[in-house]
Amino acid sequence: MEKLNIIPHDHKVNKEDRQRHKKQKPVVIWFTGLSGSGKSTLANMLEQGLYEYGFHTYILDGDNVRMGLNKGLTFSEEDRKENIRRISEVAKLMVDAGLVVITAFISPFKKDRAMARELLEEGEFIEVFVDCPLEVCEQRDVKGLYRKARAGEITKFTGIDSPFEAPENPEIHIKTAEQSLESSINQLIDLVLPIIQIKN
Template identity: 65%
Template sequence: MLNNKNVVWHDHRVSKEDRLKLKHQKPCILWFTGLSGSGKSTIANAVEAKLYELKKHTYLLDGDNIRIGLNKGLTFSDEDRVENIRRIGEVSKFFIDAGIIVLTAFISPFKKDRDMARDLVDGDEFVEIFVDAPLEICEQRDPKGLYKKARTGKIKKFTGISSPYERPEKAELHIKTDQMDIEESVDIIMKYLERKGY
């Protein structure tokens, strides 16, 4: 096992400030959280497209895509969910250091894990976006058929059914996708980013 005393942070000649000057933007993590089927990935994709139109440097980390590669092998146990989000938080921190606006679309059901990700960066570099839809609406949408499998016992520990989702208490943005369409949701987020100087 590697002794942590042998691991030393190596400073870079090009600083975070240098990268920010080059990109002419303020980096942040747009952390989309909510139940499966609430619209996280859809809205995150639409927001990234808008930012791209504005010539902003972005990258979208999506739950399923990350589990195919970086987090391949992690299960949906509580312990592995914590590790999944820990890794995403650390990767997102690198993107912030690179001067990128990073969008993350993860259920991230546990408040302490979202707080952990928030604590990795400066206070104004983390924007929690609660993509909220009632469970019954998410089940009606069920784009991947996961709720049906969870209800029949084929998926254990499924968030909202057999595993809890801890709703954000102080999210910077609260998007209710049962009450507004994608365009309205994106507009709220973009206006917030403009107002805050991102």
């Protein structure tokens, strides 16, 4: 088989070297939740906060992934799974590069999120469940997607005619319909900082 000819190269600079160089523990902070729940808002605010603390971060979201790496994928269930698979592999490479990676995707299926976690070492995957009732997400409908889904212009839309499988044991559970933005960010910072900080 052709795969047998793929032999990993033994790089002289490894993840541990990059971790020491950047003075941080690389992790993936994986935001999951319905469209309109507040994932991207929180992910952006978290990155800003971590950046101000001096950490090396990068956000992966639909805008920078669907326009490039995954621009050939549709929104079919099969392609959505492939979308998450590719994102997971890119996130793994970024962790190897020593970065704190923040992802903001609906990622509705438990199996896909479990696959992303399994690619990483213990403690390198932080699942953030951005929990918000469907009716509140529909009221927000920032991109007008729920209106289109209700009108039948979009099919297989999560929460309408495609399920969202809520995380059972996320590292962080944020209820954006009940918590203020400030409270939510403080909750994130309080949990993430001790994980990624390396004590001298």
